[in-house]
Amino acid sequence: MIEKGRRTAGIGLVAGMLVLSACSGGNNGNDKVGDTGGAEANAAANAGANGSEQVSIKIMANFSAADMAASEKPIFDRLEEELNVKLEFIVPPATGYKEQLQLSLVSGDYADLVFFPSETDESFINAVNDGVLVPINEYLDELPNIQAHTYDISWEALETKRDGDIYGVPRTSVARNDGFIVREDWLDNVGIEVPENREVTIDQFTDILRKFTFDDPDGNGKDDTYGFGAFLNGSKLIDPILSSQFGNLGWQKSDGGEFDFMTPMYDRTSDVYKEVLAYTQMAFKEGLVDPDSAVIDRNTSIDRFKRGISGVRYEFAGNAYGAEKGGKELNPETEISYLFIQDREGELKGVSYGTGTWGVWGVTAAAEHPQRTLEVLDWLLSDEGWDMIKFGVEGQHFNMEDGQRVYIDDVESPWRKNIVRRANDGDFFISPSHPSEEREKMRKWVDRSIETVEFSLDQGFIPPASKEPSFQDFKLIWDETITKIMIGELPVDAFDDLLDQWYAKGGQAYVEQMNEYIAGTQ
Amino acid sequence: MQATGKLQYWIRHRWLYIFLIPGLIYLLVFKYVPMFGVVIAFKELNLIRGIWGSDWIGLANFTTLFDSPHFYRVLRNSLLLSIYQIVWGFPAPIIVALMLNEVRQMAFKRISQTILYLPHFISWVVLAGILINFLSPSSGLVNHLITSMGYGPVRFLMEPSYFRSIIVSAEIWKEVGWGTIIYLAAMTGIDPTLYESATIDGASRLQRIWYITIPGIATTVVILLLLKLGNILDNGFEQVFLLYNPLTYETADIFETYTYRIGLQDGRLSYATAVGLFKSIVGFVLIVSANYAARKISGKSIW
Amino acid sequence: MKFRKFTLFDTANNALIVMISLLMLYPFVNVFVVSISSYSAYIENPLRIFPKDITFGAYAQITRHPVLWSSYLNTIIVTISGVALGIFLYIVTAYPLSKSFLKGRRIIMLAIVFTMLFNGGLIPNYYLMRELGLLNSLPALVLPMLLSGFNLILMKTFMENIPEELEEAARIDGASDPYILFRIVVPLSLPIIATLCLFTAVAYWNNFFNAIVYIRDVDKWPLMLFLREIIEGAKLISISGGGVENAAEAGNVQITAETLQYATLMIVTLPILCVYPFLQRFFVKGIMLGSVKG
The missing domain is CATH 1.10.3720.10 (MetI-like)
Known part of the structure; x- marks a missing residue:
């Protein structure tokens, strides 16, 4: 009865019929936590066979299919039985996830557990600041598997307000320093040998790009190939071809200068970022890059690689075999291998993008059983859950023959692989259905990319200065200028000007706040 | 006396007003009630407290908009693209409709009409993909032609100066056939005896088009033009978003893409609402004055 | 019905309409042809207007959805x-x-x-x-x-x-x-x-x-x-x-x-x-x- 009353009040609130003061919002949150304790105690009193009353948990998630595939149902059946919960999934169309997420937050119709595309996404930050998401610190002690398989840096990134409160469970993604997939058959044709460890220097890499462009690596007698295939990422930007190789490792302790901590991108006293830009510019100007790169998206760039237009792509090592399989359909000669590029000291290291997360699960104020809601994720990371997540279900995805998993072709499971991951389990991303020697080969590269990763000290912190309108507006100028420099329409020195403007448009405050933050974490 | 006159009017035309009731109720509920949402433009939207509970911020969003250096570029790009769309895109379906209207073989007319409107049903995602391939500097058809004539390849989608022409051509390609339908419908209202007497008087085909067909569809043309003016700051989101990139932002960034970035990417919902409101006000002022002018000049208008 | 002479005007007009129609037909033909070709045929030439390795597999797959x-x-x-x-x-x-x-x-x-x-x-x-x-x-x-x-x-x-x-x-x-x-x-x-x-x-x-x-x-x-x-x-x-x-x-x-x-x-x-x-x-x-x- 009380619950019902509160829900009605909640609807009234968001329907805009009531004007509530700021403090009542805060109280609401506290009430919830207290109540939950009571509910748990009650549940314990009415304990069923496995120690708790069955509760229903609503989950809003972003998957590529709206319905669970029959093949993955056994996983969720097992989970429901084990935890005595009833899962209710809300899976909006993938093309409308952002809209439905925004609307569900604004209107107050949110689920208990909600997926956010990124911890830096505005919808997530707004939800935290406006009190839609609750801190989960107090529940973490009881969630050993989540604790064991999450990067430390991810937890820090989820302290959205930087006050110790953690506002979600990361959907962990393997943090790594990716290299490049390369046409091994082209390397043979142009007579380049790559050492066993697949590591080459910057100069050797440039040589490969040049030979792939000018030495007719596919032997068709036509000048129709390019060394490198780039693309526009989701922000419509071209990523520089090489970056960490010139010493760009994100925010690090600086060797002097105005600030204690600096990233090469914003460092007016260092040339590192200009060298990053200059390298990409050189490649574009010499014609080593597929000229369509500034127009096409990632998928088209993959297609053009398969087509034999470009010979090198920045790619996760675990996707190499898939690329080879696709390429062979067009040209049976296709052989794909992998390349790592050393920095100028001959070392191999690079920053992972982000903070080892690929989206966040937030627990909302609507959750009546936050602990049990989070246990859902925890169970999926337990040995039993993870085994099914990673390898699939026997009889559905594979059959056991002589103690080996033999995979059944074309079994779709759009959900299971997109809920949780274990930190540093790069193997997860290599399809278990690939031939085992190929998996072995790729696993070596993936492991290498994991062990050579460095973390930027910003830990995903977003300085408040970045919310200033003039700063946000400047992003467009930044994108335009950087792209024009990389493509060769502007000289590299235009970057100095850009950086001065950036500092004037709020960059100064941004760097100061970032320094303050990093100093506080050290 | 006057009162009875009024009463008589109402009794006599009661049905006309009864007819209007469902439509007006619909507009009230589905269009006017949600319109109160524009208050978001003057508030700092707070998720928990909802629209009404959020704090007022007055005209802050509008000051931000007018202070932003992007605003003027976006405004200029939107207006210029609209002018291109009006100058090239608006007459195109009229011309094609006139051509179709002159076709004497019914079967040929029907088949070509059906073919012409096919591209309307292919989504921009697919068409943009085709265009990118067409215009590709390395493997595209257009550049094959250009290079075979001995010139260097043109990077069409990377040059700000080509952007508007590409967008407008693509829009004509996609929508011209669809746009003819409305004019063809208007042409069915033209009295065929006019053509017959003109033929007897010895008028040529072009004269008949000029003196009979075009005046026959003039009202439709004026009304569509007025409505287009009202939407002068709407250029269409998808085609621009799919084909632009940082190299062409200079000419390609328009209100729709700007609102997309601030609204959906940066999550500044109240600011995005303010931008939308600005566009609506401009459109409304334009359409009201243009309608007034059109009524004075040609006697044709929406109201 | 009166008999009308097929004039130069008609010829030019019809010819122009045929040309425009071909232009408008292209994307549709391309989409159809790709839909009945193999995936590698698409990657090889995304703009194709002649099918290659004709298959209705895609239709079979989608109609099962x-x-x-x-x-x-x-x-x-x-x-x-x-x-x-x-x-x-x-x-x-x-x-x-x-x-x-x-x-x-x-x-x-x-x-x-x-x-x-x-x-x-x-x-x-x-x-x-x-x-x-x-x-x-x-x-x-x-x-x-x-x-x-x-x-x-x-x-x-x-x-x-x-x-x-x-x-x-x-x-x-x-x-x-x-x-x-x-x-x-x-x-x-x-x-x-x-x-x-x-x-x-x-x-x-x-x-x-x-x-x-x-x-x-x-x-x-x-x-x-x-x-x-x-x-x-x-x-x-x-x-x-x-x-x-x-x-x-x-x-x-x-x-x-x-x-x-x-x-x-x-x-x-x-x-x-x-x-x-x-x-x-x-x-x-x-x-x-x-x-x-x-």
Whole structure:
């Protein structure tokens, strides 16, 4: 009865019929936590066979299919039985996830557990600041598997307000320093040998790009190939071809200068970022890059690689075999291998993008059983859950023959692989259905990319200065200028000007706040 | 006396007003009630407290908009693209409709009409993909032609100066056939005896088009033009978003893409609402004055 | 029927129309050809107009998709109800507004034009739908676009051109306004009714945005949302909120092959393409005046 009353009040609130003061919002949150304790105690009193009353948990998630595939149902059946919960999934169309997420937050119709595309996404930050998401610190002690398989840096990134409160469970993604997939058959044709460890220097890499462009690596007698295939990422930007190789490792302790901590991108006293830009510019100007790169998206760039237009792509090592399989359909000669590029000291290291997360699960104020809601994720990371997540279900995805998993072709499971991951389990991303020697080969590269990763000290912190309108507006100028420099329409020195403007448009405050933050974490 | 006159009017035309009731109720509920949402433009939207509970911020969003250096570029790009769309895109379906209207073989007319409107049903995602391939500097058809004539390849989608022409051509390609339908419908209202007497008087085909067909569809043309003016700051989101990139932002960034970035990417919902409101006000002022002018000049208008 | 000479004008005109038609036919042919070719044939030449390694595998695969058929049904229901209700509303609303003597006509027209320019945006519309209890239901796909100011103005303009004499004659005979509207005006307005049928049917058929906002359950998806999910869904999922691509994650999401995308496009578009040829018979010149004189 009380619950019902509160829900009605909640609807009234968001329907805009009531004007509530700021403090009542805060109280609401506290009430919830207290109540939950009571509910748990009650549940314990009415304990069923496995120690708790069955509760229903609503989950809003972003998957590529709206319905669970029959093949993955056994996983969720097992989970429901084990935890005595009833899962209710809300899976909006993938093309409308952002809209439905925004609307569900604004209107107050949110689920208990909600997926956010990124911890830096505005919808997530707004939800935290406006009190839609609750801190989960107090529940973490009881969630050993989540604790064991999450990067430390991810937890820090989820302290959205930087006050110790953690506002979600990361959907962990393997943090790594990716290299490049390369046409091994082209390397043979142009007579380049790559050492066993697949590591080459910057100069050797440039040589490969040049030979792939000018030495007719596919032997068709036509000048129709390019060394490198780039693309526009989701922000419509071209990523520089090489970056960490010139010493760009994100925010690090600086060797002097105005600030204690600096990233090469914003460092007016260092040339590192200009060298990053200059390298990409050189490649574009010499014609080593597929000229369509500034127009096409990632998928088209993959297609053009398969087509034999470009010979090198920045790619996760675990996707190499898939690329080879696709390429062979067009040209049976296709052989794909992998390349790592050393920095100028001959070392191999690079920053992972982000903070080892690929989206966040937030627990909302609507959750009546936050602990049990989070246990859902925890169970999926337990040995039993993870085994099914990673390898699939026997009889559905594979059959056991002589103690080996033999995979059944074309079994779709759009959900299971997109809920949780274990930190540093790069193997997860290599399809278990690939031939085992190929998996072995790729696993070596993936492991290498994991062990050579460095973390930027910003830990995903977003300085408040970045919310200033003039700063946000400047992003467009930044994108335009950087792209024009990389493509060769502007000289590299235009970057100095850009950086001065950036500092004037709020960059100064941004760097100061970032320094303050990093100093506080050290 | 006057009162009875009024009463008589109402009794006599009661049905006309009864007819209007469902439509007006619909507009009230589905269009006017949600319109109160524009208050978001003057508030700092707070998720928990909802629209009404959020704090007022007055005209802050509008000051931000007018202070932003992007605003003027976006405004200029939107207006210029609209002018291109009006100058090239608006007459195109009229011309094609006139051509179709002159076709004497019914079967040929029907088949070509059906073919012409096919591209309307292919989504921009697919068409943009085709265009990118067409215009590709390395493997595209257009550049094959250009290079075979001995010139260097043109990077069409990377040059700000080509952007508007590409967008407008693509829009004509996609929508011209669809746009003819409305004019063809208007042409069915033209009295065929006019053509017959003109033929007897010895008028040529072009004269008949000029003196009979075009005046026959003039009202439709004026009304569509007025409505287009009202939407002068709407250029269409998808085609621009799919084909632009940082190299062409200079000419390609328009209100729709700007609102997309601030609204959906940066999550500044109240600011995005303010931008939308600005566009609506401009459109409304334009359409009201243009309608007034059109009524004075040609006697044709929406109201 | 008089015999007309086939002149140079006709030849030039027809030739030009053929050329334009070929240009317009191209994307459709390309989409069809890709949909019956192999995926590697597509990658080899995305712009192909001749099929290679002909296969109907993509069609077989997509027609097995359970969501295709439920969304087909939803779209048919939504389109038919939208057209039926919409056309009725257009007729009864446009008719009074076509009368120049109608008091309040200008202010109503202005109010209608106002709705074409101003709208409350996503959130208030979502609130409205929720208050009406229509969220996650098919009426939420029908109602928001039931009456478009644009179409209303088109119909009103057409009706204004109908000669007043016919109505007057009937009125003298004692006919009421409903009789005049449905027995005299509507038959004379068939070309514009046909046009609006086409416009509304296509608008409903092609709309996915209302579903993105108001629909949660997959069994209520309309066809165009299904198409959009096939074409763009996986791509969007593989890009995170920050806009960067995480190649490991992207490799984890299965992107639909273009052959399958295009086969879906063909399947969801064909029915609506047939509407126009069917309605074309109403676009016959001089319907109205013929009946006035008859």
